[in-house]
Amino acid sequence: MHKLARSLSLIGAIVAATLIATATAASAAPARADGHRVTVMVHGFDREADISCSGAWNSARNLLNGNGWGDVVTFGYYNKATNCDLRLRGTTDTRIQEVGRQFAWTVYYLYSSKDIAIDVVTHSMGGLVAKAAIEGVNRYGVGKTPPDISGLTVDPDDIGATDWPRDWPPFLYIEDMVTFATPHQGIGSALVTACAITHEQCSDMRPGSGFISWLGKQPQSQMSTDYTFLASRHDDTVSVDSATNKRTAHHWALYDENASGGTLSHTSIRNTSTGDWQVEYGGSASEEGESSTYAAPLVRMMDGLYDQQAQ
Template identity: 85%
Template sequence: MIAAALIATAPAASAAAPARSDGHRVTLMVHGFDREADTNCASSWKDAKNLLNANGWGDVVTFGYYNKATNCDLRLQGTTDTRIQEVGRQFAWTVYYLYSSHDVAVDVVTHSMGGLVAKAAIEGVNRYGVGKTPPDLSGLTVDKNNIGATVWPIAWPPYLYIEDMVTLATPHQGIGSALVTACALTHEQCSDMRPGSGFISWLGKQPLSQMGTDYTFLASSHDDTVSADSATNKRTAHHWALYDKNADGGTLSHTAMRTTSTGAWQASWGGQLSDEGSGSYPAPLLRMMDGLYDQQAQ
């Protein structure tokens, strides 16, 4: 899918957004903040990607945004000082060029800061791109390992088609820990993730792409990095779940939210488009699959 899409072709403006498929879309996976900026996309997403592939998702594409990142299907040459909004703009153009401009809708799965990147892509398009004339990108040839070297237009794409988004332990309202406050002194992305930052204030709660976007926010009450309120956006998502302990008393750390597909878990859940409840609940990666399938757009 990627190899074919990387051939330079002129994207045509879409007359109408694709219909919801409630099925196995192309799924892009966006990692979180890495202070060393050397994320290995293959190992980071191994568990989630293997689960999706084993259950009928054939096109699962990893997106990295650090110049030292490895084994990413698509990679932006950024650093920890590349502002999250700019990473979102690069992600928006990548999705637009490869998929939306060809009337292909995608789903997105993110971990931690990756959810802010993906939401920023939609928010930026909604604020600055909608209504603009689709650009002629027919002369571009995209290097999948060096997305940042591509001379995208300065502005934002005119539309995006992102059907479902699942965020795992994303700080939708920022991270107020002393660790992030210290990190903000030397890394701009940490500065963006502080509660009440200009970026967090700019970012919408659940910005909708031009086909509507269904959100599922998954959080752990034992996350050592992101609070429950931040990871569920104070329980304002279309669908949210807050994990507690499993049958053996085990808990889910920040990283484990991205890797856990087994276990009998206790959780509370709800959302704008979901019934509220508490009790036994599927492991995070199993719930991730639910979030990519058979949901209702708003």
């Protein structure tokens, strides 16, 4: 059983019974805290739809918990996903935009409507889900009157059963987002092309798909959102340009080898917290990247969530 800290008292209440919440209109966006926000973690695509949230995020979660982050929450979006604090019972045919809409309402219901800002950490397709939540709100929710959701009940193990309003929330407060190996520009491999025949989420992830074209680069939540994209030159699933969105993030890092010649795969980049790594890094304010010895990806994740403005 995961240790749930103060923000998860909200979730504990709905686990015990069901949480009834009354949304209020936002008075003003929360100020940047550059500190230990509630952090929500979103996993990536899984062809069998049976990913374990704890298995995907144990290394990252333990590191955050050990360094002052008490409020770390996992969000899963498959019906066979296990050990998730919050779960949408979707399938690999649930379009990424719809997963993003469900994620947006979940974040709004638990946090934004209560003027609580959060940070988000994602792996692979999870980054597209989180960005879709912000993009959908910006396109279809902003400017609308906050809905009365006081009569809703939410089961954290079946988020999709909630009778959400049919459109999108009116605002979201997401301060920082860190993505590991996310295909911001899609995945052009033959494997994904074949997968797209039978799995709608793979179809969405093809370069130039309607979804990728709709999504945009770094959509901003209503308190602005600072992005850090972490990628590996040795990722055999997502290209360098896609994982860094052609180096357009506020902060990006492209990992090569460590001192022993070790490399990071599409999966291991989200689990690695030790070693000195050769990395090219930069940001949207830089004309080009620099190369140097750099901290491990999970350490850089913490930088992306804490005191980012000083980076």
